[in-house]
Amino acid sequence: MKKALVIVLVALMAFSAFASPVAEVKEEGPLKFSMYYSDNATLPFKESWLAVQEATKSVNAEIQWEIIPIADYSTKVSLALNTQTNAPDVILYQTTTGENASLALNGAIVPISDYSEWTPCWNAMVEKYGMEDDVELLKLQDGKRYYLPSLTDVPFYDGGLILREDFLKAEGFDAPKTFDDLYAILKAYKAKHPESYPLTVLAGPRVLYRMTMPSFGLSIGKNGSGGSRVLSWNYDEMKYFPAAISEEFKAYLAFFGKLYAEGLLDPEMAEPIDGSIWSRKMATGAAIATWAYYDQIGGVTAASTIEGFKLQMYPALAGPAGAHHQQKNRTGSGIMFPAATAKRADFEQIVRAVDKMFFSEENSKLWCIGVEGTTYTMDGDKIVYADNIKKAAEGIYKYMQLEYGCGSDVTQMVWVNAREMTKYDENYAQINKAVEAMGNVIQYIPPTPKFDDMEAEEAAMLMTPLADKLEVWCNAFLTGKKSLDKDWNAYVAEMKGLQIEKYCDLYNTNL
Amino acid sequence: MKVKDTSTSSKIMNVIIYTVMVLSLLACLLPFVYMLALSLSTPQAIIQRKVSFWPVGWDTQAYRQIFTYPNFFRAYGNTLFYTIFGTFIALVMTILFAYPLSKTCLRGHKALTKMVVISMYFAGGMIPNYLLVSALNLTGTRLAMLIPFAINQFNLIILVNFFKALPIEIEEAALIDGLGYFRILPRIILPLSTAAIATIGLYYAVFFWNDWFNGLIYLNTRQYPVMLFLRNIVNGTMVLGNSSSASTDTASLSISVKSAVIITSTLPIIILYPFLQKYFVKGLTVGSIKG
Numbered sequence: 194m195k196k197a198l199v200i201v202l203v204a205l206m207a208f209s210a211f212a213s214p215v216a217e218v219k220e221e222g223p224l225k226f227s228m229y230y231s232d233n234a235t236l237p238f239k240e241s242w243l244a245v246q247e248a249t250k251s252v253n254a255e256i257q258w259e260i261i262p263i264a265d266y267s268t269k270v271s272l273a274l275n276t277q278t279n280a281p282d283v284i285l286y287q288t289t290t291g292e293n294a295s296l297a298l299n300g301a302i303v304p305i306s307d308y309s310e311w312t313p314c315w316n317a318m319v320e321k322y323g324m325e326d327d328v329e330l331l332k333l334q335d336g337k338r339y340y341l342p343s344l345t346d347v348p349f350y351d352g353g354l355i356l357r358e359d360f361l362k363a364e365g366f367d368a369p370k371t372f373d374d375l376y377a378i379l380k381a382y383k384a385k386h387p388e389s390y391p392l393t394v395l396a397g398p399r400v401l402y403r404m405t406m407p408s409f410g411l412s413i414g415k416n417g418s419g420g421s422r423v424l425s426w427n428y429d430e431m432k433y434f435p436a437a438i439s440e441e442f443k444a445y446l447a448f449f450g451k452l453y454a455e456g457l458l459d460p461e462m463a464e465p466i467d468g469s470i471w472s473r474k475m476a477t478g479a480a481i482a483t484w485a486y487y488d489q490i491g492g493v494t495a496a497s498t499i500e501g502f503k504l505q506m507y508p509a510l511a512g513p514a515g516a517h518h519q520q521k522n523r524t525g526s527g528i529m530f531p532a533a534t535a536k537r538a539d540f541e542q543i544v545r546a547v548d549k550m551f552f553s554e555e556n557s558k559l560w561c562i563g564v565e566g567t568t569y570t571m572d573g574d575k576i577v578y579a580d581n582i583k584k585a586a587e588g589i590y591k592y593m594q595l596e597y598g599c600g601s602d603v604t605q606m607v608w609v610n611a612r613e614m615t616k617y618d619e620n621y622a623q624i625n626k627a628v629e630a631m632g633n634v635i636q637y638i639p640p641t642p643k644f645d646d647m648e649a650e651e652a653a654m655l656m657t658p659l660a661d662k663l664e665v666w667c668n669a670f671l672t673g674k675k676s677l678d679k680d681w682n683a684y685v686a687e688m689k690g691l692q693i694e695k696y697c698d699l700y701n702t703n704l
Numbered sequence: 705m706k707v708k709d710t711s712t713s714s715k716i717m718n719v720i721i722y723t724v725m726v727l728s729l730l731a732c733l734l735p736f737v738y739m740l741a742l743s744l745s746t747p748q749a750i751i752q753r754k755v756s757f758w759p760v761g762w763d764t765q766a767y768r769q770i771f772t773y774p775n776f777f778r779a780y781g782n783t784l785f786y787t788i789f790g791t792f793i794a795l796v797m798t799i800l801f802a803y804p805l806s807k808t809c810l811r812g813h814k815a816l817t818k819m820v821v822i823s824m825y826f827a828g829g830m831i832p833n834y835l836l837v838s839a840l841n842l843t844g845t846r847l848a849m850l851i852p853f854a855i856n857q858f859n860l861i862i863l864v865n866f867f868k869a870l871p872i873e874i875e876e877a878a879l880i881d882g883l884g885y886f887r888i889l890p891r892i893i894l895p896l897s898t899a900a901i902a903t904i905g906l907y908y909a910v911f912f913w914n915d916w917f918n919g920l921i922y923l924n925t926r927q928y929p930v931m932l933f934l935r936n937i938v939n940g941t942m943v944l945g946n947s948s949s950a951s952t953d954t955a956s957l958s959i960s961v962k963s964a965v966i967i968t969s970t971l972p973i974i975i976l977y978p979f980l981q982k983y984f985v986k987g988l989t990v991g992s993i994k995g
């Protein structure tokens with residue numbers, strides 16, 4: 194018995210050695226603080242990355258990085274902000290949409306706009322790119338902004354319609370400009386390969402919806418811009434309208450329903466098609482077209498054994514509302530400070546250090562292209578990348594991410610289109626130029642209504658059944674289980690019964 | 705003497721039983737074999753759908769890739785630590801609670817049992833639990849993975865019932881021979897309960913091995929278990945479609961990498977089963993009252 198007791202006590206003593214709480218911040222020496230980082234398995238964080246090391250050194254800081262898997266990032270952040278215990282000093286990759294807005298209004302997040310004299314680098318970048326109006330939109334109901342958003346001078350056309358160019362050339366098709374052009378191409382491919390479903394979908398229909406709906410004048414569903422799920426923004430009248438019951442949506446369903454009915458659209462589209470399965474479909478010729486991202490072309494091409502296989506990304510197709518792509522803002526996810534950080538004696542130093550680390554002229558360049566003399570040299574105004582980077586099989590962009598930590602969404606806060614294009618091939622730059630020349634292809638994301646807690650609760654209660662019903666009916670219309678001619682009125686009546694119009698009013702009265 | 709039943713109906717029954725058993729075995733085994741084959745095949749072969757139950761191309765790149773992931777081995781070590789010490793603590797605590805609870809003569813026995821059953825059905829919820837663990841200064845420490853889960857009510861009830869089923873005469877004999885309860889438990893009761901202890905030990909080990917959520921909410925990066933790592937890799941591409949402002953960073957991990965991670969993180973706990981199986985059988989036959 195004694196022996197057993199001794200073993201238990203020794204074991205407990207051993208565990209207590211591991212029970213050291215989070216390191217306390219010391220006052221002297223380098224500035225010490227902790228930071229949440231959203232980690233993606235495709236780009237696992239390394240503290241040894243050149244960009245991380247150099248940026249940290251530039252502010253003489255010692256950062257305790259908390260690397261949290263992206264799939265669980267929101268849970269961890271939510272817990273930290275809700276409880277304010279075991280919270281980090283700084284949280285990356287955040288906005289004040291959804292729960293964060295309510296947390297901010299209830300005092301869980303530092304209103305960083307109150308401390309603008311401590312963020313001179315961010316202020317300078319906003320001024321440099323003329324983004325005063327953009328950041329103004331991020332203020333909440335109390336007129337305060339609660340995070341330092343990332344800044345983009347001109348949004349990129351980083352994804353879109355990807356098609357087999359070799360098939361287009363072989364069959365004498367021009368590059369598609371409208372959805373009808375695409376229909377003709379898909380039809381021709383189906384005729385040659387009856388077993389195929391020419392248009393497949395990446396990661397469920399969400400990518401397809403968010404990239405194609407804007408050309409029909411709407412943006413709804415799980416990834417709809419604005420986050421209302423069933424409403425869209427009327428860019429002429431500058432207000433929301435109930436897009437889920439609109440004629441625009443009916444036209445959208447009619448087009449994709451036709452593709453489905455004729456075997457041109459992948460019947461697995463409702464499932465979340467995993468990246469690997471999607472690659473297989475594209476690489477083997479089971480599909481010829483998809484909406485996806487430019488940097489995915491290389492992987493699919495490498496895996497294909499089809500002779501002459503060549504994928505190309507095309508500018509946005511014109512629909513009834515013109516040629517538009519997924520809406521984007523010039524501001525993106527950024528940096529947030531939990532309320533507990535403001536209680537630290539060195540709060541000002543932390544804010545100043547974070548500001549310099551991510552938004553200063555030198556460091557914004559560092560997070561994008563690395564260190565001059567190591568990753569690149571300047572030939573006049575031209576950036577020339579080091580040989581090992583230029584020759585990398587993954588391409589400059591991906592290699593710089595993996596090897597140096599440059600170009601990560603989480604840490605790069607200033608995105609300059611022209612500078613970014615130096616990391617891609619000439620083809621990508623040309624597509625972006627073509628898209629830019631087309632005019633207003635990438636529209637801004639509609640403003641988020643400034644709800645108070647009660648209104649946010651009411652909006653959420655109205656949204657849930659509406660969004661669920663939309664998903665069910667949308668699938669039914671696309672797959673032909675419900676007829677647009679016969680059942681559309683019943684659907685509209687059901688959505689009206691769920692108070693879609695009241696929901697829309699709630700949005701419009703709180704802009 | 706064993707008499708072999710050679711009747712036709714018995715033979716048919718045997719064929720049915722063996723068929724069902726073989727099919728069950730295949731249903732469990734084949735996905736694992738398939739996963740193993742995928743993890744050792746080239747991405748091209750996988751995309752071309754050439755892989756079935758044997759690797760095509762014999763490529764160990766997936767394993768090399770995951771072994772170079774920062775934190776993989778640390779996370780693996782953390783999981784081993786949580787599983788070994790978590791199971792040990794849980795067994796000690798469960799046994800120490802179950803034994804007195806198996807004595808119906810114990811004062812307060814009913815109240816304690818009710819407390820166990822009620823807390824089994826009605827948990828506090830995530831935020832209250834988090835606040836409790838935090839108030840105990842356990843967040844950010846490895847003990848947060850061990851102490852709050854030291855007693856699982858379901859396992860406790862299994863053990864209580866097992867102890868209750870042991871013949872009271874054995875304990876009475878030991879008491880007459882001069883042993884106290886604190887010596888009866890390790891010397892008499894535990895050797896007779898290896899089957900039950902092995903069973904709940906396995907339950908605990910599997911729980912600690914698989915637990916990722918508690919690690920996520922209570923721990924810091926350096927203390928994360930490997931299952932959190934596995935979840936990140938397997939779900940890494942699933943979050944792709946969730947962002948309305950999805951960026952250019954949308955490269956997906958190959959199936960071979962996902963398979964390799966699943967193999968490396970599940971194999972050790974699967975290997976445990978055959979080792980513990982003998983205790984299940986042995987435990988049932990040990991112990992009897994001798995004249």
